[in-house]
Amino acid sequence: MERLPDHVRVAVLDADDLTDEHWIGLSGGDDDPFEVSTGVQLTWLAKDRYVALFDGDRMVARAGLVVVPVLVGVGADAVELDVVGFGGVIVAKDRRGAGLARAVMTEATRIAGTLEPAVGMLFCLASRAGLYAKLGWRDIVEPVTVEQPGGPHTITDHTMWTPLRPGASFPAGPVHVRSLPF
Numbered sequence: 260m261e262r263l264p265d266h267v268r269v270a271v272l273d274a275d276d277l278t279d280e281h282w283i284g285l286s287g288g289d290d291d292p293f294e295v296s297t298g299v300q301l302t303w304l305a306k307d308r309y310v311a312l313f314d315g316d317r318m319v320a321r322a323g324l325v326v327v328p329v330l331v332g333v334g335a336d337a338v339e340l341d342v343v344g345f346g347g348v349i350v351a352k353d354r355r356g357a358g359l360a361r362a363v364m365t366e367a368t369r370i371a372g373t374l375e376p377a378v379g380m381l382f383c384l385a386s387r388a389g390l391y392a393k394l395g396w397r398d399i400v401e402p403v404t405v406e407q408p409g410g411p412h413t414i415t416d417h418t419m420w421t422p423l424r425p426g427a428s429f430p431a432g433p434v435h436v437r438s439l440p441f
């Protein structure tokens with residue numbers, strides 16, 4: 260297992276435990292660190308829990324996890340499965356470029372692996388996909404739809420998956436996430 264950077268400890272928090280102070284420390288005052296303020300405005304799913312890295316009392320990185328049902332394929336060949344959705348990944352603005360995203364994703368993946376689903380899934384901008392590819396995540400190239408208040412919506416962001424158990428794979432076919440995106 261990869262070692263955490265010096266001085267950094269991991270904690271698992273309920274979404275309700277996240278504070279404005281944590282957010283200000285992570286975003287560094289940036290109003291839109293995820294760059295979602297332009298383009299299609301999506302409604303996002305609240306996460307079940309956050310895996311967070313702390314340096315002393317300061318939260319320096321976090322990744323959210325939420326278990327969601329998905330349908331892959333069409334007709335009689337369609338497969339229903341649960342996945343662990345990863346989202347809300349962010350590193351404190353003044354601590355980026357030092358391996359903390361790798362560290363928090365490694366911890367989040369380890370913790371996700373203790374849950375029931377065999378695979379993880381995430382959405383990201385194309386400009387972030389290289390990060391996750393370095394961590395072993397793979398592209399889902401088939402169309403992906405998610406639920407929105409107005410009905411199903413086809414995702415234009417990158418969608419990626421990772422195995423949470425040895426040998427786990429993502430089924431082939433178009434993907435319908437039976438929840439808001441995460």
Ligand SMILES: CC(C)(COP(=O)(O)OP(=O)(O)OC[C@H]1O[C@@H](n2cnc3c(N)ncnc32)[C@H](O)[C@@H]1OP(=O)(O)O)[C@@H](O)C(=O)NCCC(=O)NCCS
Nearest residue numbers: 292348349350355356357358359360361383386387389390
């Ligand atoms: C994207 C973000 C989480 C990366 O955090 P970070 O701490 O700088 O990343 P790390 O230092 O752990 O990078 C790990 C590796 O991924 C690479 N990497 C990081 N961001 C990358 C990107 N956007 N594209 C391609 N590679 C990237 C690093 O070069 C590093 O490579 P290496 O291990 O070969 O040296 C951070 O910039 C951030 O919080 N951005 C704002 C919020 C955001 O966009 N979150 C992602 C939502 S999907």
